Amino acid sequence: MLVHIKKIIRKAQQFGYAVPAFNVNNLETIIAVLRAAEKMKSPVILQATESAIAYAGLEELSALMRAAAGEVNVPVAIHLDHGHDLKIIKQAIAQDFFSVMIDGSACPYKKNVLLTKKVVRFAHEKKVWVQGEIGRLEGAEDWVKTGKLEAFFTEPEDAVRFVQDTGVDALAVAIGNYHGVEKIIEKKELKLDLKRLAEIATVVRAPLVLHGASGFPAGQIKKAIKSGIRIINIDSELRISFAKAQMEFWRKNNKIFDPRKILKPSILKMQKTAEEKIKIFGCKGKA
Numbered sequence: 001m002l003v004h005i006k007k008i009i010r011k012a013q014q015f016g017y018a019v020p021a022f023n024v025n026n027l028e029t030i031i032a033v034l035r036a037a038e039k040m041k042s043p044v045i046l047q048a049t050e051s052a053i054a055y056a057g058l059e060e061l062s063a064l065m066r067a068a069a070g071e072v073n074v075p076v077a078i079h080l081d082h083g084h085d086l087k088i089i090k091q092a093i094a095q096d097f098f099s100v101m102i103d104g105s106a107c108p109y110k111k112n113v114l115l116t117k118k119v120v121r122f123a124h125e126k127k128v129w130v131q132g133e134i135g136r137l138e139g140a141e142d143w144v145k146t147g148k149l150e151a152f153f154t155e156p157e158d159a160v161r162f163v164q165d166t167g168v169d170a171l172a173v174a175i176g177n178y179h180g181v182e183k184i185i186e187k188k189e190l191k192l193d194l195k196r197l198a199e200i201a202t203v204v205r206a207p208l209v210l211h212g213a214s215g216f217p218a219g220q221i222k223k224a225i226k227s228g229i230r231i232i233n234i235d236s237e238l239r240i241s242f243a244k245a246q247m248e249f250w251r252k253n254n255k256i257f258d259p260r261k262i263l264k265p266s267i268l269k270m271q272k273t274a275e276e277k278i279k280i281f282g283c284k285g286k287a
């Protein structure tokens with residue numbers, strides 16, 4: 001069932017677990033995630049980025065998400081991930097996204113605040129939740145190579161000031177997390193700054209969001225949840241599951257032309273990945 005994200009997150013805050021926000025681009029990923037959520041009796045967030053929208057179409061993708069969410073017996077929220085373009089944010093809100101992210105994290109503090117406030121003003125009038133970000137993640141792969149990732153981590157005092165200055169409902173933080181499949185494929189050593197997270201969580205009341213969480217060891221993720229992470233974004237691990245199932249399929253088959261048969265192994269593998277995440281995040285049985 002389609003619900004407002006605040007219903008899902010308030011409960012996660014009350015009982016101390018995190019809810020997965022899975023990135024979706026197509027019907028197959030939506031099916032896989034929702035089957036996992038139903039099997040695990042877990043709440044779940046389906047999210048689309050601007051590039052997912054460019055790929056699939058906003059109306060098409062939101063209609064798919066809404067229709068699929070309406071068919072399952074667990075709470076499902078729909079979220080716009082990494083919004084940058086005010087026009088797309090407004091269009092997404094018009095398409096029943098009751099949660100949007102404005103990602104001004106690449107901007108200097110003041111500009112990030114101005115941009116985020118603008119979205120908060122518009123969204124709150126429509127009872128839509130806004131996620132903001134302070135600290136930087138994207139392109140972090142380069143910073144890892146140069147050893148300067150820490151320079152972009154979220155400062156606790158900036159985090160508390162940013163929430164006050166903007167009125168965001170949820171806050172994404174940079175504590176060693178970063179986007180992309182490379183960190184998994186290249187078997188990078190992944191380390192969250194849990195001490196910094198604990199400091200942020202003691203001063204920020206808004207639910208904290210961990211982006212770029214694919215590939216991080218379960219132990220670290222569980223500790224991050226104990227410290228106050230309430231939403232965890234997963235895209236890369238679903239992509240890898242989708243692609244690996246395809247590679248395996250094509251190694252074994254060259255005479256199958258029915259897309260349903262071709263895509264089925266990818267759906268099953270993504271579902272398994274989503275189930276594993278739900279178990280680690282502590283939201284199994286919390287629907």
Ligand code: G3H
Nearest residue numbers: 023049051052179235236
């Ligand atoms: O952080 C978000 C995604 O992992 C990247 O998504 O390729 O759909 O923009 P995108």
Ligand code: 13P
Nearest residue numbers: 180211212213214235236
């Ligand atoms: P990953 O690339 O680690 O899956 O992160 C996804 C994400 O943060 C989407 O917003």
Ligand code: ZN
Nearest residue numbers: 179211212233
């Ligand atoms: Zn992200």
